[in-house]
Amino acid sequence: xxxxxxxxxxxxxxxxxxxxxxxxxxxxxxxxxxxxxxxxxxxxxxxxxxxxxxxxxxxxxxxxxxxxxxxxxxxxxxxxxxxxxxxxxxxxxxxxxxxxxxxxxxxxxxxxxxxxxxxxxxxxxxxxxxxxxxxxxxxxxxxxxxxxxxxxxxxxxxxxxxxxxxxxxxxxxxxxxxxxxxxxxxxxxxxxxxxxxxxxxxxxxxxxxxxxxxxxxxxxxxxxxxxxxxxxxxxxxxxxxxxxxxxxxxxxxxxxxxxxxxxxxxxxxxxxxxxxxxxxxxxxxxxxxxxxxxxxxxxxxxxxxxxxxxxxxxxxxxxxxxxxxxxxxxxxxxxxxxxxxxxxxxxxxxxxxxx
Amino acid sequence: xxxxxxxxxxxxxxxxxxxxxxxxxxxxxxxxxxxxxxxxxxxxxxxxxxxxxxxxxxxxxxxxxxxxxxxxxxxxxxxxxxxxxxxxxxxxxxxxxxxxxxxxxxxxxxxxxxxxxxxxxxxxxxxxxxxxxxxxxxxxxxxxxxxxxxxxxxxxxxxxxxxxxxxxxxxxxxxxxxxxxxxxxxxxxxxxxxxxxxxxxxxxxxxxxxxxxxxxxxxxxxxxxxxxxxxxxxxxxxxxxxxxxxxxxxxxxxxxxxxxxxxxxxxxxxxxxxx
Numbered sequence: 001x002x003x004x005x006x007x008x009x010x011x012x013x014x015x016x017x018x019x020x021x022x023x024x025x026x027x028x029x030x031x032x033x034x035x036x037x038x039x040x041x042x043x044x045x046x047x048x049x050x051x052x053x054x055x056x057x058x059x060x061x062x063x064x065x066x067x068x069x070x071x072x073x074x075x076x077x078x079x080x081x082x083x084x085x086x087x088x089x090x091x092x093x094x095x096x097x098x099x100x101x102x103x104x105x106x107x108x109x110x111x112x113x114x115x116x117x118x119x120x121x122x123x124x125x126x127x128x129x130x131x132x133x134x135x136x137x138x139x140x141x142x143x144x145x146x147x148x149x150x151x152x153x154x155x156x157x158x159x160x161x162x163x164x165x166x167x168x169x170x171x172x173x174x175x176x177x178x179x180x181x182x183x184x185x186x187x188x189x190x191x192x193x194x195x196x197x198x199x200x201x202x203x204x205x206x207x208x209x210x211x212x213x214x215x216x217x218x219x220x221x222x223x224x225x226x227x228x229x230x231x232x233x234x235x236x237x238x239x240x241x242x243x244x245x246x247x248x249x250x251x252x253x254x255x256x257x258x259x260x261x262x263x264x265x266x267x268x269x270x271x272x273x274x275x276x277x278x279x280x281x282x283x284x285x286x287x288x289x290x291x292x293x294x295x296x297x298x299x300x301x302x303x304x305x306x307x308x309x310x311x312x313x314x315x316x317x318x319x320x321x322x323x324x325x326x327x328x329x330x331x332x333x334x335x336x337x338x339x340x341x342x343x344x345x346x347x348x349x350x351x352x353x354x355x
Numbered sequence: 356x357x358x359x360x361x362x363x364x365x366x367x368x369x370x371x372x373x374x375x376x377x378x379x380x381x382x383x384x385x386x387x388x389x390x391x392x393x394x395x396x397x398x399x400x401x402x403x404x405x406x407x408x409x410x411x412x413x414x415x416x417x418x419x420x421x422x423x424x425x426x427x428x429x430x431x432x433x434x435x436x437x438x439x440x441x442x443x444x445x446x447x448x449x450x451x452x453x454x455x456x457x458x459x460x461x462x463x464x465x466x467x468x469x470x471x472x473x474x475x476x477x478x479x480x481x482x483x484x485x486x487x488x489x490x491x492x493x494x495x496x497x498x499x500x501x502x503x504x505x506x507x508x509x510x511x512x513x514x515x516x517x518x519x520x521x522x523x524x525x526x527x528x529x530x531x532x533x534x535x536x537x538x539x540x541x542x543x544x545x546x547x548x549x550x551x552x553x554x555x556x557x558x559x560x561x562x563x564x565x566x567x568x569x570x571x572x573x574x575x576x577x578x579x580x581x582x583x584x585x586x587x588x589x590x591x592x593x594x595x596x597x598x599x600x601x602x603x604x605x606x607x608x609x610x611x612x613x614x615x616x617x618x619x620x621x622x623x624x625x626x627x628x629x630x
Contacts, residue, residue: 053525073528086526090544100530147530157529 003065004029004155004187005050010059012045012211019045021211023059027155027189027204032181034190034202037234042211047157047191052076064154074103079148080157083164085140087132093119093143094128100151114150122146122180138169145177149184156181158190162197174201195235199223207231229352232279232345238310240345241285243317245278247271254278254344256295258315264294267341270355277352279345282310282322285337293336297321302329311335383606387411387599394595410600417597418583420604426493427562427579433497434504434561435554441501442508443550447538449509450516461510468506472566475503480570492572496579499567504560508553515549516542552619559609580605 005027012020020042027033035043048054049061052073061068068076079100087096097118098111106114119125122142132140141161148156158177162170178201181188192198198205199219206216207230215227226232232240245256251272254264264278285295300314311321311329321337329335346355386394388406414420449457479499482488488495519542527537543550565581572578578586584605587598 051525051529053528072533073525074531074533078529080526080529082522082526084520084522086520086522088523088526088541099527103531103536 002029003027004031004063005189006060006062006065007046008060010046010049010061011057012042012049012054013057019211020049020056023213025206025213025216027187029187030185031204032178032188032190032202033204033206034192034198035206035208036192036195036198037208037214039193040210041208043191043193043206043208044159045211046208047080047159047189050155050189051078051080051157077154078157079151079153079155080159081144081148081161083160085132085144085161085164087140087143087147089132091131092128093124093130093132093135096132096143097128097147097150100147104151118146118150122149137165138173141165141173145180149180149186152184154187156186156188158188160192161190162192163194170197177201196237199235205235207234209234225354226279226345227354229277229279229347232347232354236281236283238282238320238322241280241282241317241319242347243278243280243319244349245276245346247274247276249273254346258295258297258313258317258319262295264339264344265341266344266346270346275349276355277347277349279347280319280339281343281345282320284339284343285319285321286339287323287325287327288336288338290336293338295319295337297335297337299329299331299333299335302331383599383602387596387603389596391596407596410596411604414597414600415604418587418601420580420583420601422576423578423580423583424605426577427581430493430496430500430564430568430579431558431561433493434500434564435558437497437501438505438508438557439550439554442505443512443543445505446509446512447516447542450513451521464506464509467502468510472503475499476566476570479567483571489571492574492577495571496564496567499571500561500564503567504557507560508557511553511556512546512550515546515553518549519545548619552616555612555616559613562609563606 003026005025007023007025010020010023011018023046025033035046037043045054049056050063052068052071056069063076063078088099091099094112094115097115098106101111101114102108115128116125119128122145124139124142124146127135127139127143132143135143141164144161161177162173165173174197177190180186190198190201199222202219204216205219205222207214207222209230215222215231222231222235226235226240229242233242243256243258245254247253247270248255248263249272251269252266254266254276255261256264256278270276287293297313297315297319299311300318301310301312303310303312307324309323309326309329311323313319313321323329347353348355385401385403387410388403388408389400390403390405390407393400393404449461476499479502483495483499488498523541523545524537527541528534532540563581564579565585568579569582569585572582575586580601584598584601587601592598
């Protein structure tokens, strides 16, 4: 596979502020990569650096094998979909679509034909003569997408393109973008703060925090083996439970501190007596018959959505449990809960790294 | 007090205020139509008994108003062109770059606006005379007006540019345009209304400008209408109907433009304030 985008040792400073710290990222042709993280983590800065709207301070940035550090955006041959869509308000849909072609001197008839073709695939054929202000949010989104795909760029950059849409449309557009990506065989970089978007759309997820790549890999790899506490807490919804724990004398059990000390068996050997944090995903905790569980937990809050019941315990370190069975639970009940040893994540108390 | 009553009271107050504010204008229009004796009648009449329409033609001919208005137009258009060409670029830069120097620049620009023309004319006159600019008096006035009105224009147009989202420019850059191309293709068309409105306001200011023209332009045939009106009046003036007719001819076109465009002007001035 050829590398379409390569970043090595990339740093970005705004004055004294270190926005991107030693970024190493390589994206193969045809991949869909999601950059995800809380606001201010540097994901948008990274995307804008790829587009050439920000310049990087040190390191190498290559697109299709060519060094692009000081190349202006117009010569990078990339397309970008902005959060606000950034449609030109004084141009019709057709003029918006063909703008990049007209700048490159493509003949009018040919540009028009290209616009019609793209509009046909994105369902905009009837709207070519309209102005952006006459379109709905979803239609504007489609125009922004079409404007990007009309000229077969080296890479597509998406800057939180779905955040202005309502929930139902967002789920729909998620699929549509992914389908479009697959059909075009494009290389896409997608910035989002929504981990569900990242998990569902991408082949490769990059989790960032404070300008650092915390972990990158396939979505399920991040879910199954989070490299540190931050990634563990960020990926998955509802978020992973973290409880203080200590490795037992034998090194194969954890004394977990939820209200009272309770013991879980581990499937691996750890240093006895070590203080750690145990990570337990809400969906990995299951109800069992009394006396058979690893935990006995007092129920605090019960929220039911119909498909699942969210139970928050009234222990000092709150634990959330997602239960899909309709077993009746009430506040104040004591429930027995179990977890498979393989589903227990253990993190170092000090560094937060996975053990 | 009920809502309707309060609204009525507000309307009455607004009408009274408008009447007070517009009375001089009204007085100008009717005085121009009065005959010599009616002008000085006590108590004054509020409606001319025999409108003297001939006064207009007489004043236009006898004072050579065509020439005066032509000079006013040249000065106004010259100033607007100079200010627009130079000010748009300046306003754009001040809108897009934020740092300490830009803030200092903006402060200095606003300070310039504080200095009155009557204070500035002496140094400007001396400077222009040293440079030999007084040989081109209308050009000298255009430059002086441009210097005086530029800050006003820059501040207004800067607000217009700030209302154009930066993402549009970035989209144009990614789409393959250069900085300059994006400015002319995207930013300028979107800021057009604001620039137009500011230019009209500058035009009206320059069309009525007096201090610089009076001081710099000595030759009668090069003077604008404002100076012509001034020379009409002396210590023993009694031909008020002629003066008012002159004033009417002078200001009516500007008033007409303002009334026709007032909706756009007001919306232009407040655009960006709302959204």
